[in-house]
Amino acid sequence: MAHHSISRRTLLAGTAVLGGSALSGRGALAAGPMTVGVIYVGPKDDYGYNQAHAKGAAALKGLPGIEVVEEENVRETTDVQKTMESMINMDGASLILPTSFGYFDPHVLIEAKKNPKVQFRHCGGLWTEANPKNAGSYFGYIxxxxxxxxxxxxxxxxxxxxxxxxxxxxxxxxxxxxxxxxxxxxxxxxxxxxxxxxxxxxxxxxxxxxxxxxxxxxxxxxxxxxxxxxxxxxxxxxxxxxxxxxxxxxxxxxxxxxxxxxxWDWAPIYKGFVTGMQAGKAPPNFLRGGLADGFVKxxxxxxxxxxxxxxxxxxxxxxxxxxxxxxxxxxxxxxxxxxxxxxxxxxxxxxxxxxxxxxxxxxxxxxx
Amino acid sequence: MSGLDLPGDLGLWSVLLAVIGGAIRVSTPFLFVSLGETITERSGRINLGLEGTLVFGAMSAYATAVLTGSAWAGVAVAGLAGGLFGLLHGWICRLPRVNDVALGIALMLFGSGLAFLFGKAFIQPSAPQLPAIPFGSWSDLAQVRAALQINVLFLIGAALSVFLWWALRNTRIGLVVRIVGDSTDAARAMGYDVDRVRLLATGAGGVLAGIGGAYLSLYYPGSWNEGISSGQGLMAVALVVFARWNPLACFGAALLFGGAGALGPALQSVGVSQGYYLFYAAPYVLTLGVLIATSSPNHALAGAPGELGHAK
The missing domain is CATH 3.40.50.2300 (Response regulator)
Structure with missing residues (x-):
């Protein structure tokens, strides 16, 4: 799946070079189905942390009007900023889920400031009132x-x-x-x-x-x-x-x-995020939960x-x-x-x- | 905390035992890569790409073992793939104005990237493992039995280091490799095709590095993921300098590095838990120490092939 999205992205970048009009049409398209971008620090079938998140993302794929783009093995450097920007500008993502701890500060904060219309929810970080309102963090009491x-x-x-x-x-x-x-x-x-x-x-x-x-x-x-x-x-x-x-x-x-x-059980959490957004409601900025809340099983x-x-x-x-x-x-x-x-x-x-x-x-x- | 209340009633012996066991378990990839690189460097070329070969070897061995159900088929495919990488390096190096070090770095990235691409589908399935021989079955102690559970590839590597040490000195092929590595002029004067010798020496080096990768994925740690090597291939290339291009010394150096790597976890397990980052740096400190102790401002490194690192 990840290879898929990368090649499509590269293709789009190519068309953009050929004719600027390809990009200007993007905004109108993005108003249709909602696109969610999920970013992993490792391979998404690692029997571990990344796989848990990938399972949550997979649960979104069946929902009506939802498109999921994913990228694996994204380092906790400016690499993740490039990935986020490409998901926003090329794929029209309106919700970004960067799942690794080191993505939050400064990368998510920088991109959140740059893209005020996009929602960013980061796993593990400590969002505070001083951070951008379109960013946030979620984690579980595992x-x-x-x-x-x-x-x-x-x-x-x-x-x-x-x-x-x-x-x-x-x-x-x-x-x-x-x-x-x-x-x-x-x-x-x-x-x-x-x-x-x-x-x-x-x-x-x-x-x-x-x-x-x-x-x-x-x-x-x-x-x-x-x-x-x-x-x-x-x-x-x-x-x-x-x-x-x-x-x-x-x-x-x-x-x-x-x-x-x-x-981890991220599926209900991620579903909550997107159904909320489809109804016009931004996901919570600070979300924590344990067994009782379905974050952990x-x-x-x-x-x-x-x-x-x-x-x-x-x-x-x-x-x-x-x-x-x-x-x-x-x-x-x-x-x-x-x-x-x-x-x-x-x-x-x-x-x-x-x-x-x-x-x-x-x-x-x-x-x- | 009581600091040193020791488990299993073995006391500090358990640390020694863990280091010996660790040396045997961890050293094999170091050994194969450094033996391969010794052959290549003795012929006058450096192949830094062996890290990539190691990773690709690990992936191809695991994938083959999953698909065929045979771990040994995995070892064979890994050796073959490694050999192809080595030949590729050797073949490109004969083209004019190609730098072997730069090419090695390119092949390192190429090998790892290719392994990640094809390896995607094999992260999840479990592969059959290479067999080990229980040399410790005489002992009642579980720790001794575990430490002396020795894989066949380790024994092959040990035998190979003795054989290569002997062959480089005493056989005609060994002599040709050394001549090519020490002086291309002399080799040409004697009628040897320098590029061809180096092509084959790099190919042979690749075969061994690929087999080293098979050990990683099919025995210890015995699974395929993208972080399986964590730089062991590069360290093994450095080991060759450390071992002064001597296959026997490669064996010793590989054991030393394997054992030093086991020191950190073993000390933590008996309660010495302060400063484990320092223990983890032990192999590197060791290298630095030996290099400084044996260095001299007056002469070049003893045992270094004369043609090594010469720009074309």
Whole structure:
């Protein structure tokens, strides 16, 4: 699909050079069906972050009056500005969804200022009132999914050691690590979790090495937060460890070693954006949600998940669906001994503090 | 935090074991690419395009294995494709006023780009993997068994480095390659076709780099995606200088780089988690250190082929 749109774009650029009139007719055409531009930082079938977004975009393709243009492997540099401009000027896109964290500042902000009639909604960024009104950000509380992963992992582990392959120590990643262990400790407080940071979002060999090191260190359930969990999931399953997925459903890669997974579900969010715009309403500038809001969902349980584990996780999930579930609950210390939350205090999923987490909870081996 | 409370009751031994295991697991692509590049550079040409060859090798091996169900067919196709890339480099280099370094960079981008294009359809499916021999089955320790799970390609690479070391010194073909690499004038005077020798040497280098790519996608990490190599092909070309164009030293250098790469994750797994970015830089620091220690203002690099890097 992506190749398609690029070649069409190049073709249009060519016609534009031949006769300027080709471009002037564009505005009238754009008034017809609505075009949505989706931009990915990696390949859209990476079994991970980009695939989750691509599935959301695919859900738009069937809707009446909607055309989707996509581009993959767009770097977080001025490249993404060029891609956005070409989607706006050549394809007539009126909604742009740049999905990678590094696209927001300054690239989305610059283009939003330049194109006030186009709506930009960015995944993961922190939109504030000072930013352009036609820009915005959306993200999900996926740490809830990692908490449920942790519960299922706790029922499956024999060594009481879990393993986490992490990319970089940024708040979203730290929240996921904390969520995973807090979920496991809600079942058995003796469980620990070893984390290994690879330092990059996508480094296949290092991810495989990290997975091996975790398993050599005694971990028997592995999860991760990297762009494409494929290498981690396959390596862990080959070594005989259980796997909890992330970003998308990886059950096909780990077969019976796959317990469950925390997945994004962008389809309803994206559908909401475009149906709103078709009715003349701009999408919200700041949108967050979790399990209860349909941003996050869980993979189906694998065959190795016991009846007790299913019941336990389903009960907590029902609790989360009510909203306000606090993963970080006092009394709680971080793994350096500092107090995070006093007894009786808790941080619900939408607590603003969680957007700037800088600690790992007690029981996580590793440092942020 | 207690810092060093160690898992598996192996203590710091587990770090050593992980580094050895990592050296064996990670080194094979380094080894094949650097052996291939040694042959090419010994004939007096530099092929920087091997990074692209490695990536294309990884893709073509994976795709072939998915389509045919045979991992070894994948290795064969990767070697063949790599050889074609090498021959292309060698063939274009014989044209007048072509710079081998610039061409290598062009072929690096070409190889990766082509691999991304054809590889799209093969990111999702799973391919059969190359077999490994469990040399550690005598041990009760899971860590030892895992570290000594050795892939056949690693053994082939090790044998190949000994063979190439011997062949470059003791065979007629080895001698011809070295003469062409050291002095084109001497080679021409002796009646050898310099361009043809270099064409074949670059082709052979490409075959090995392609096989190195097959190891990446069919054994470790054992999957195809666009970031699979993360620059290993380029590092392997640098390894050749580090190893002084000696195939035996290539083997040692590849092991060293593989092991150094495993150090970061292994140390984090025993609780040494501060400054992991520094541990990840270990291979590069190592290279710098050795290059500085062995450098001399008075003479050229020992073992460097005389014709290497000469502008036409």
């Amino acid at each position: 740490a809830q999914g990692q908490y449920l992963n942790g519960i299922v992992a706790a029922h499956a582990t024999k060594s009481k050691r879990l393993g986490f392959v992490a990319a970089k120590p940024i708040p979203q990643v730290l929240n996921n690590i904390n969520g995973f262990l807090m979920g496991a400790r809600s079942v058995d407080p003796a469980i620990t979790c070893q984390v290994i940071f690879t330092g990059e979002w996508s480094l296949a060999v290092k991810e495989a090495e990290a997975t091996n090191a975790l398993i050599d260190g005694g971990a028997d359930v592995i999860t991760c937060h990297v762009d494409s969990p494929k290498v981690t999931v396959e390596t862990a399953a080959r070594r005989g460890a259980f796997v909890c997925g992330y970003h998308a459903d990886q059950s096909a890669l780990a077969k019976d070693k796959y317990l469950t997974g925390a997945e 869980m993979s189906a349980y694998g065959p190795a998940v016991s009846e007790a584990a299913r019941k336990n996780a389903d009960a907590v999930k029902a609790e989360m669906m009510k909203g306000g579930f606090a993963i970080i609950r006092g009394p709680l210390k971080d793994n350096k001994g500092n107090e995070i939350a006093a007894a009786g205090k808790g941080l619900p999923e939408n607590a603003p503090e969680l957007e700037s987490t800088g600690y790992l909870v007690e029981g996580v081996r590793g440092s942020a």
